[in-house]
Amino acid sequence: MKTTNSMLLLQPLQIGTMTLQNRFVLPAMVTRLSGEDGYINKDIMDRYLRYAKGESGLIVVEAMAVHSAKSGPLLRLSNDSFVAGHRELASRVHDASPSKIVPQIIHFLKVARSGWRQLVSDLSLDDVKSIVHDYGAAAARAREAGYDGVELHMAHAYTLSSFLSTYNMRHDDYGGSLENRLRLPCEVLAEVRRQVGKNFPVGIRFLGEECIKDGFTVVDSKKIALRFAKMGADYISLSAGGKFEDAVKKVNAPLYPYTGYSGERCMPGRNYPDLCNLYMPAEIKRYLVMHGLHTPIVAAGKISTTAQAEEILESQSADLVGLARPLLIDPDLPKKIKEGKDETVIRCSYVNICKNLDENFKTVRCFYWPKGMIQAPESDDETPPQWNASGAQLSVEYKHGKVSLTWNAAEDNEGIYIYDIYRSIEGQPFERHHASKSNHFYDTEVVGGDALAYYVVARDFAGNCSEKSEEAAIKIPEFEYSF
Numbered sequence: 027m028k029t030t031n032s033m034l035l036l037q038p039l040q041i042g043t044m045t046l047q048n049r050f051v052l053p054a055m056v057t058r059l060s061g062e063d064g065y066i067n068k069d070i071m072d073r074y075l076r077y078a079k080g081e082s083g084l085i086v087v088e089a090m091a092v093h094s095a096k097s098g099p100l101l102r103l104s105n106d107s108f109v110a111g112h113r114e115l116a117s118r119v120h121d122a123s124p125s126k127i128v129p130q131i132i133h134f135l136k137v138a139r140s141g142w143r144q145l146v147s148d149l150s151l152d153d154v155k156s157i158v159h160d161y162g163a164a165a166a167r168a169r170e171a172g173y174d175g176v177e178l179h180m181a182h183a184y185t186l187s188s189f190l191s192t193y194n195m196r197h198d199d200y201g202g203s204l205e206n207r208l209r210l211p212c213e214v215l216a217e218v219r220r221q222v223g224k225n226f227p228v229g230i231r232f233l234g235e236e237c238i239k240d241g242f243t244v245v246d247s248k249k250i251a252l253r254f255a256k257m258g259a260d261y262i263s264l265s266a267g268g269k270f271e272d273a274v275k276k277v278n279a280p281l282y283p284y285t286g287y288s289g290e291r292c293m294p295g296r297n298y299p300d301l302c303n304l305y306m307p308a309e310i311k312r313y314l315v316m317h318g319l320h321t322p323i324v325a326a327g328k329i330s331t332t333a334q335a336e337e338i339l340e341s342q343s344a345d346l347v348g349l350a351r352p353l354l355i356d357p358d359l360p361k362k363i364k365e366g367k368d369e370t371v372i373r374c375s376y377v378n379i380c381k382n383l384d385e386n387f388k389t390v391r392c393f394y395w396p397k398g399m400i401q402a403p404e405s406d407d408e409t410p411p412q413w414n415a416s417g418a419q420l421s422v423e424y425k426h427g428k429v430s431l432t433w434n435a436a437e438d439n440e441g442i443y444i445y446d447i448y449r450s451i452e453g454q455p456f457e458r459h460h461a462s463k464s465n466h467f468y469d470t471e472v473v474g475g476d477a478l479a480y481y482v483v484a485r486d487f488a489g490n491c492s493e494k495s496e497e498a499a500i501k502i503p504e505f506e507y508s509f
């Protein structure tokens with residue numbers, strides 16, 4: 027690992043008029059902390075202040091509606107009455123840290139409990155015009171509120187993404203060919219620029235790949251990125267999937283676009299490899315550079331370790347690293363890395379309870395946060411947890427196809443936050459494997475023949491780490507078969 031001074035992750039980046047202090051981006055993440063009224067409230071304020079204290083270079087505030095269509099709990103910038111709350115949020119974030127803050131603005135179409143959903147082909151030309159107008163007006167409000175820029179949501183299952191999609195079935199100038207699919211997003215970008223002027227950064231989030239059958243892939247998305255870059259988008263943030271086309275219908279609930287395979291690719295869980303979406307920004311970055319364009323690119327999707335994040339920048343696969351779930355569990359991650367305390371970062375285990383909460387319109391929180399808390403724990407304590415006099419006494423046992431791990435609870439002056447479980451396979455170096463809230467864990471990710479060794483560490487709220495427990499090894503019996 028490099029010294030902190032030489033880390034690319036800690037280098038500033040100029041995006042139009044905003045200087046990011048480092049390359050960490052909190053991509054938009056719906057919190058469900060707002061009411062259906064869409065106003066900024068104290069809980070929302072606390073959530074983003076927490077990120078600001080952790081010193082992310084760029085904080086993208088969760089998707090907020092540009093129009094007044096009905097929805098569950100969702101922020102809004104759809105009329106002037108919303109500006110005051112956003113002004114307070116932006117100003118408090120600026121007072122708390124050098125983090126820059128931009129809102130993500132979104133237009134969505136109607137959905138019904140029956141499963142019916144409005145399609146882009148249902149929109150009249152007047153409807154299309156009002157989408158352009160609403161984005162422009164909301165972007166102007168973002169500027170008036172004192173945000174550092176604005177991000178246009180053109181990803182996932184929402185209106186502008188559905189225009190870009192190969193599933194756009196319009197027969198007029200807004201559908202069919204790629205040029206026509208690009209028309210409305212480009213009109214929106216042009217109108218937003220007209221409203222906010224040149225000196226206000228405008229970023230765009232869209233999909234590197236739809237991740238659905240016959241959906242678009244990087245073959246199209248690199249051309250889409252090129253168009254936005256040529257039109258002067260100040261940054262491009264790439265996501266993946268999250269579509270209605272493969273969403274799973276639940277009884278008496280509107281379709282939720284993250285329930286199918288494309289939803290998994292958007293927020294990849296434990297079953298996906300780290301960096302599984304990185305080929306998208308890497309290809310798009312390469313294509314833009316080939317065309318002489320250096321628009322900053324944000325990569326996201328299971329970027330799990332500091333070394334991976336640094337390597338993304340080093341290999342020029344992207345200019346910024348988007349960490350959504352990793353910053354939810356530990357908003358202090360950028361600050362800890364800046365202070366050379368990488369070992370105190372509390373890492374995401376990608377169990378996707380946060381995704382599930384979002385799906386069910388419940389307050390989005392991290393499963394590992396202490397019970398009842400709706401914000402990440404905060405602590406500047408420096409005393410690490412200790413094992414008691416008899417040590418951790420880690421024991422492992424193979425039963426019913428899984429390894430059961432048990433150890434003694436650790437002690438701490440503040441309280442134990444989580445236990446990190448480290449695992450080695452076949453004598454390879456130990457890697458952080460998972461985490462547990464209690465002093466017991468079942469490892470289900472094992473197969474016959476595995477030679478495994480484990481140790482655990484306890485962490486407190488600041489991420490201070492106990493000594494390693496002793497190691498415990500186990501050989502999983504080979505699967506018996508005969509022909």
Ligand SMILES: Cc1cc2nc3c(=O)[nH]c(=O)nc-3n(C[C@H](O)[C@H](O)[C@H](O)COP(=O)(O)O)c2cc1C
Pocket residue numbers: 053054055056057088089130179181231265292293294326327328329348349350351352380381384390
């Ligand atoms: C609970 C939750 C809410 C999200 N809300 C948004 C959103 O409002 N807008 C958006 O563009 N992406 C949203 N995302 C996607 C994330 O920004 C990010 O792209 C994704 O989680 C993958 O990054 P990660 O592996 O770092 O979590 C959300 C993700 C989660 C888990």
